[in-house]
Every structure is written in structure tokens, then in C-alpha cells.
Amino acid sequence: MRTPALLLFIALAALLSPPAGAEDTVVDIEAGYQWVEVEGNQDLYRTQVDEADGFVLRGFSLTTVDSSDDPGLFDRLRIDASGFGGSPSGRFSLSSGLARTYRLRLSYLHLESFSALPGFANPFLDQGVVPGQHTWERDRDLVDLELELLPGRTFTPIVGYSWNRYQGPRRTTYFMGEDEFQLASDLDETEQEFRAGLSFAAGHFHGTLIQGWRDSESSERLALVPGAGAGNDPGEVLGHEVSLDAYSRKEESEAETPVTRAHVAGTVGDSLDLTATFVHADSEGETRSDEALTGSLVSFTLSRFFAGLDESVRSSTENPAWRGELTARYRLGRTLSLDGRFLRHHRELEGWALVSSLYLETLNFSGADPRDISRLVEAETGYERDEQLLDLRLTAHDVGPFTFWAAWNDVDQELDLEADVAEIIIPGGQSGLYERGVSRYAFGFDVSGDNAELSFDWGTEDADTAVVRTDFLERDRVRARFSFRPGEAVRVTGTAEIIEAENGAEGIGFSADTEHYAVDLEVTPVDAFGVRVAYDSYDTSSEVTVRRPEDFGLDLSLHAERGEVVEAGIMGKAGSFTYDAGYSTLENRGSFGFELDRIFSRLGVDFTDTIGASVEVETWDYREQSFTLADFDSTRYGVYLRWHR
Amino acid sequence: MRHGIHWLSIVSLAALGLLGAGPATAEDTDASSLCGDCHEEVVAAFGGTAHGLDHAGGPRCVTCHTDGAEHAGGELERASIPAGQALVDLCQGCHARNLHRGLTGVAAHRAPAVDCGQCHSAHPDSPGQRSMLRQQPAELCASCHPAQVRELDRPYGHRLNRGGIECISCHDPHAGRGVDSLARDISGDVACLTCHAEKRGPFVYSHVTGVTGDCWSCHTAHGSSNPNMLTRSRVEQLCLECHSPVSGGTAGSQPPSRHDLRSPRYRNCTVCHTAVHGSNTSPMLLK
Numbered sequence: 001m002r003t004p005a006l007l008l009f010i011a012l013a014a015l016l017s018p019p020a021g022a023e024d025t026v027v028d029i030e031a032g033y034q035w036v037e038v039e040g041n042q043d044l045y046r047t048q049v050d051e052a053d054g055f056v057l058r059g060f061s062l063t064t065v066d067s068s069d070d071p072g073l074f075d076r077l078r079i080d081a082s083g084f085g086g087s088p089s090g091r092f093s094l095s096s097g098l099a100r101t102y103r104l105r106l107s108y109l110h111l112e113s114f115s116a117l118p119g120f121a122n123p124f125l126d127q128g129v130v131p132g133q134h135t136w137e138r139d140r141d142l143v144d145l146e147l148e149l150l151p152g153r154t155f156t157p158i159v160g161y162s163w164n165r166y167q168g169p170r171r172t173t174y175f176m177g178e179d180e181f182q183l184a185s186d187l188d189e190t191e192q193e194f195r196a197g198l199s200f201a202a203g204h205f206h207g208t209l210i211q212g213w214r215d216s217e218s219s220e221r222l223a224l225v226p227g228a229g230a231g232n233d234p235g236e237v238l239g240h241e242v243s244l245d246a247y248s249r250k251e252e253s254e255a256e257t258p259v260t261r262a263h264v265a266g267t268v269g270d271s272l273d274l275t276a277t278f279v280h281a282d283s284e285g286e287t288r289s290d291e292a293l294t295g296s297l298v299s300f301t302l303s304r305f306f307a308g309l310d311e312s313v314r315s316s317t318e319n320p321a322w323r324g325e326l327t328a329r330y331r332l333g334r335t336l337s338l339d340g341r342f343l344r345h346h347r348e349l350e351g352w353a354l355v356s357s358l359y360l361e362t363l364n365f366s367g368a369d370p371r372d373i374s375r376l377v378e379a380e381t382g383y384e385r386d387e388q389l390l391d392l393r394l395t396a397h398d399v400g401p402f403t404f405w406a407a408w409n410d411v412d413q414e415l416d417l418e419a420d421v422a423e424i425i426i427p428g429g430q431s432g433l434y435e436r437g438v439s440r441y442a443f444g445f446d447v448s449g450d451n452a453e454l455s456f457d458w459g460t461e462d463a464d465t466a467v468v469r470t471d472f473l474e475r476d477r478v479r480a481r482f483s484f485r486p487g488e489a490v491r492v493t494g495t496a497e498i499i500e501a502e503n504g505a506e507g508i509g510f511s512a513d514t515e516h517y518a519v520d521l522e523v524t525p526v527d528a529f530g531v532r533v534a535y536d537s538y539d540t541s542s543e544v545t546v547r548r549p550e551d552f553g554l555d556l557s558l559h560a561e562r563g564e565v566v567e568a569g570i571m572g573k574a575g576s577f578t579y580d581a582g583y584s585t586l587e588n589r590g591s592f593g594f595e596l597d598r599i600f601s602r603l604g605v606d607f608t609d610t611i612g613a614s615v616e617v618e619t620w621d622y623r624e625q626s627f628t629l630a631d632f633d634s635t636r637y638g639v640y641l642r643w644h645r
Numbered sequence: 646m647r648h649g650i651h652w653l654s655i656v657s658l659a660a661l662g663l664l665g666a667g668p669a670t671a672e673d674t675d676a677s678s679l680c681g682d683c684h685e686e687v688v689a690a691f692g693g694t695a696h697g698l699d700h701a702g703g704p705r706c707v708t709c710h711t712d713g714a715e716h717a718g719g720e721l722e723r724a725s726i727p728a729g730q731a732l733v734d735l736c737q738g739c740h741a742r743n744l745h746r747g748l749t750g751v752a753a754h755r756a757p758a759v760d761c762g763q764c765h766s767a768h769p770d771s772p773g774q775r776s777m778l779r780q781q782p783a784e785l786c787a788s789c790h791p792a793q794v795r796e797l798d799r800p801y802g803h804r805l806n807r808g809g810i811e812c813i814s815c816h817d818p819h820a821g822r823g824v825d826s827l828a829r830d831i832s833g834d835v836a837c838l839t840c841h842a843e844k845r846g847p848f849v850y851s852h853v854t855g856v857t858g859d860c861w862s863c864h865t866a867h868g869s870s871n872p873n874m875l876t877r878s879r880v881e882q883l884c885l886e887c888h889s890p891v892s893g894g895t896a897g898s899q900p901p902s903r904h905d906l907r908s909p910r911y912r913n914c915t916v917c918h919t920a921v922h923g924s925n926t927s928p929m930l931l932k
Contacts (some may be wrong), residue, residue: 024693047801047872048800067692067693076693077773091809120880121915121916122913123909123910123916125909133916142839142840164839164840166843172919175807175931180916191845193831195831212831216845218843251925251926254844255845259831259832261831281832283833287925287926289925296798312928313925315925317848317925318847319846321855322833347855351849351851353925353926373903379849379928385855415856415857428886429897430894430898434896436896467896468858468890468895469890469897470887495790503786505892508895509808522704536795546889546891547891548906551902553889557877557886560880563872583789586798590870592878600799622698
């Protein structure tokens, strides 16, 4: 897939290149070949990095500007592309326009996603079986096109189109008959969106009204992985060996969503700015799923053994949602301003499913009463979620070198989850009305001098209750950011942030603390040489009381990240040579300890004003503290040619 | 009835806009026409920018350098270069239609700490520079948010500049703080679903997204030490933190007792509950 994508890009770029003679055209292309060596866990390398041997387009950029009176089809065109070939992702974008006539934006992304993890969600990790049973190798392609006609005029028609396709194989697991079985899946999913609307600019007001139509289609086929019929658990259930001989499932889903978006912004008088936004989307979806399996299985729901199942599911959903927002800024004289925002968000869902299951050749747990059993379940689900936010901020500008601000906001949330008697099989917490209110007070200041800037903000939030157990009742946050230039050649920037959240309610005992400090130093003694050093420390930990399912005893869920990052890099130019090198090391001593070292170096040389070459070396060294099977070292070498005009 | 209310709202918004409607006025170009006599290179380069190309109605020199006429007439030594809130007001005079919130007080980036000129330049180095930005988006963001950009370098994450992923793929720099900083698509959904459309639903049996929380209830988007970018390193830990109604009053059911966490197979909830983002066929999110 990677090389054809590169060839496709080159053909497209050639087609779109401007005619000879176009004014102010700048073209820059860098492409070459890369080699990759990996030692250690190849799967994890592909999951994290996934560069491959082969030709690769490092970068392509074309800019043409035609300021003449008769520019033809466009007076500006910009094309950018990168990554096609040996890289797991490629990007192409085109932007062109003709003043007061049109603006066109087109982008295409190709992303390859691979995952084969040794330790994550792997029930056989203790037995040394890697990777786990959940792996995938899928591609995602995204196209986005938008055309504005008559930009800058009173009315500007807008049309757009988006296309998003996700496809490819994966391995997954399936729980059936009191065991799990590994399945192979092939997915093909496409979402398209057409949109059309109008933008207007009239007097002191501007606005946009867009109507979109989104259409999603998904098709997935699943089958038993050869040799996986014994399941994950080799033991017997009630003296009955559980196995699967054959399995197939085909699931097809469709969803249609008309979307309306309106936005108006403007000024009333000299002192009041207003913006209003309204979005409405109304999704309707349908799914058809057909499943057939044979084997030797157990159902506790039926209290029977069975030898086969034919199941069909028909389901539908309705999911209307809307979101309205109004913001206002009122200027009180030269130094004070008052900003306000009101937002209301509503979302609801009604779901319906009819599950028809035919269990074949069943026997009761005594081995008697052979027969086929049909089971029909009609289920209805639903929820409504409302959220309302009011946000006010008072700002005092230009109080000497300071700007001070103070803010208050109030959030009201309401969630109504409907119970469905037909499907409630796990007790507790699945239905009911949940309401939560959160108030936030904050203040801060910005101060700037000739060579330094400092921003500080503090905020505290109080909630009256929690909807889920990881919701806070109190949260405080303090943050400072500074930038200091002691001289033309030196710049120091830093961030410090502390966040503390907690819910001390009995039986929850939730707390989450974060401390994050970062400082960067850049030294650029001359234009052609620069050094950068950075240090970053983050320390987060959270805990919450949980109940162990096996004995209903209470336990503490703890998670910590204690990381340190050190980075250093140089870049510069000497004659016709350019160089760029960097080193970074990241160590996390938290719940999931690991170290990751990266080195990057690049040397380029310009043979002439238009032709150059570069060599690049990049290494990754990844080590996990408790699971050395995951470790890998990789080195990528690249040789590239560059042409510039 | 519900649709009627929505359309009424839209019509009201449109009417609000039309109330302020008036004929578009062209900027006086006489003063600007003098600038090229002394600033030939600057004016020539400006002609190649997005601003400069819109000669029929785009900004001229004195649109931003408001005292340019006085400077040209010798009354001022230098024409002013607007900054801070004055620059924001100036830019929004034309660009309000692109800025849903602009750099007002409810925006994360607001003057004087951040004004338009810190990211955009009316005189960029390259005429085709996207959105007249001073640098590439990631470099711009990193200059003030180095720690956040560094998070993307963790073992698992959205790799910056790979496949076109940039900070502005997910964040709207003109929007608010925290969650409000996320870009939203045409339907108001967060930017996550622009790429991960298969998780958009709607699902008959929804899980977290859109019901009690959102993507970041379970995932850390920038970068993670967890392969699935979860907020916890172990799956069962993440699930049980909500699915333990110890004292009641919160949403989240209790797994039945046969989920014996002493056995590795039950420590990996997603081995069986594979459809954690939502299912159209299984209430327990098994498929």
C-alpha cells in the first residue's frame, strides 16, 4: 500500500503543478530511501513507530502566487505533502483561490494503524504467550474538501465534502458458551458528509449557516481463527468440555445524520460584541447482525448445554442532539471588560433491539430433554443528557504592566438513564436520574515587561455530588507560565502546574494529584547556530476505593506516573552544510515503568542553489521495567535528495 | 414541534445578523498608495499574501497602520504597529466570521498575554504560509506549551506531524480553555470523532461517550505510557473505578462475583467486553 500511495501522490502533484511562467512559484521536494533495523520486539516497534524500508517522500511544498491582473484559474496555490512511502502515514493538502472569486481547500490523509501488544489485555501473559489476542492492522483514509465562492463579499456560498474510510483485518475475542474464542475480523467502514451553506458579512455582523448530511456505513465479518476452537479456558464446565467448531458473524450498520450549524457574530454600538452559535444533529441508525455457530457450549441463562446457535439481531437508534451558545463582551471604558457565555447542550438517545436466538440441540444440565429452543428478546434503552453553563469574566486591562482577571462559572448537568427490564442483568447503577452542579471561581494575571512575561492563574471548583465515581467534589488548580529573555540570544520558558482533585465521600475516597514542572532554555548566539535544552518533570497519582467482584471486599485502585524528560538539541548551518541533532530520554517510574531514549541526527548539504542531499539517522531504545519481552531498539537510516526552485 | 423550535432559532440568528446589515464599504486606498514609494519591498511582498491579493476589498496598509497617513505626511516619524487588545479588535473587524469566540475573555488565548500577532503575521516570510502563520502550527504551539507538545513524544500517542496530525487538528486556538479548547465538527462533536468515526455511533447500548463522560474519561489524548492511551495502565483498574457502586448514588454497575480478579483472564475486561465504545447488539458490550 505504501509505495502505490507514493506513486499516486507524485502523479497527482505533477497534474496539479502550475504552468511554466506562473509568477513567484517556489517548489521544494525532498525524497529518498530509508532503511530500518529493529532488534527486540518487532510487534511493539510496529505498534509504536512502524517506519519501514522503502522510498519515502519526506516533504513536498509548492507555492505559487500570481499578482498579475489576469491570473487565470488561481492567483495563489499551495500544495503540501509528506510521509507517503516508508512512513505509516501520509498527508496531502491543497489550497488555492482567486481573490473575490473562490477559495478551495482539499486535504487527504492516509494513516496505517498497527497494534500487536505483548502485555495489554493478554490473559496468557503469565504463560509467556505474546502478542495478546487483540491485534489489528488497519488503514484509515480521510478526504476533506471545502469550496467557498465569492469570498469576502456580502454572501459567500460554501460547499464541502468529507470522506473517512477505515478498513482492514483484526483479531479479537468473543465470549460464548462460558469461554472466550479468538476471532478474525474484516472491517470496512465509511463515513461521508456533504455540506452546503452560506456565509454572510453585513454591516457589523458576520455569520454562517451550514446544512450537512452525514452518512455512515459499516460492514464487519467475523470467523473463528483456525485452531482457536478450544477456547481460552481448556477446562470443563459442569463436566462438559466447551469448544467451538465453527463461527461466523456478519454485521452491517447504517446511520444517517442531518446536521445544521448556524453562527452569527457582530458588534452592537461601540461596546458590545456578540456571538451566537447553534448546532443541531439528528442521527438515526440501523443494524443487522446474523450469527451462526456450532460446537459444544453451555448457557447458564438457559441452564442448558447446546450444540449450535443461529442468532439474528435487528436494532435501530435515534439520537437527536443540539447545542446553543451565546457569548458577549461588554467594554466598560478603556480598561475594563466583562465577558459572558451561556451554553446549553442537550443529547438524547432511544435504542431498540430485537434479538432472535435459536439454540440447537440443547440438553438440560442432567443431560436430558433434548430440543431446540428459540429465545426472543425485545429491548429498549434510552437516556437524556442536559448541560448548562454560565461563564462570567471581568478583566482589568493595562493596569501598569498588569492585566488582572477574575472569573466565575456554573455548570448544571442532568442525566436521565432509563431502565430496561428486558436487558438488566447486572444490578445497580444502570438507570436513574443523576444531577450535578459545579461552580468554579478563578483569578489570574498577566504581566509583561521589556524582556519577560509571566502568566498566573488559580481556580477552584466545587461540585455538589458525583455522577460517576471518578467525578471530583473539589478541584483546585494553580498554574504559572513565564518567558524570560535576558538577551537577544537567550530565551528561557517555564511552566509549573499543580492540580488536586478529590471526592472524599464514604466508599469512594477518590483523589488525584498532579504536579508538572517544565523549563526550556534556547540559546541562539548567531542566526546560524542554536542550542536547546529542556527538562520536564511530571508526577501524577490517583486512588479510588473499588470493590473486588470475587468477594465484594474493598480495595484501593492506585495509579501513578512519575516521569522525567531531558532533551537537548543543536541545529545550525555552516557554509553549504546544515545540521540538526537531538537527544531525548524519558523515564517513567510509575505504575507502568519504562524508559525511552531517542536520538535524531541529520546532516544536509546544498550542492547548488537548487539541489541538495541529506542523511538522517534516528534511533529508538524502549525498555519496560517489568516485562523485558516488550523491549526493542531500532535504527532508521535515510538518504534523501532535495530539489528547490 | 422540536424541529420547529430549532428552525425558529436559526431564523432568529439570521435575523439578528440582518438587523445589523448594511452596505459593505471599501477602505480608502489613497493613503496606502503612497506607502510603496518608500517601502517598496514590504509592499511588494504584501501583494503576494492572502491579504494583499484581495485588492478589491482586502485590507490596505492604513487599515492596520491606522496612522499611516500622518506618517506619510511627515507628521509622525513612524506609523504605529498595533498590538494587544487593539490588534485583536482590528483583526476581528474583518475576521469575526472565522472566530467563533475570537480572543475575548472566555477564550484561552486572550490579549494581552496572547494577541493575533503572536501567531499570525500580516507580513509572513513565505507568501503562501498557511493562514499567514509565523511558523508551522506545532512550532508555534510548542513555543508556549513545550510541556504539552512533549507529551506527544511518549511511547504511545498521536505522533505530531505524522499523517498531518498537528495541534490544530484537535484544538481550536481561538476557543476556550480545557475541554472548550477542543475543535468541534459540524455536528458539535469533539475532534476525536473526525478521525475515529467508527466510535461516533449512535449505539443502542452506549457506554461512556455522550452519556456520562467523553473520550477523555478513559483516554489521555496527547500521549501515554499505556498502549491504548488509557488513563490507567491496567484495564480492570480503569473499569472498576466506576463499576464499584460501593456506596450507591453513582452510575456504574457492579460486575458479578464470577469475575475473579485473581485469575488473569478477568483482569482484562476487554477480552470479553470487546465493544467498550458501544454496541448495537449486546447490552453487556460483548460484541
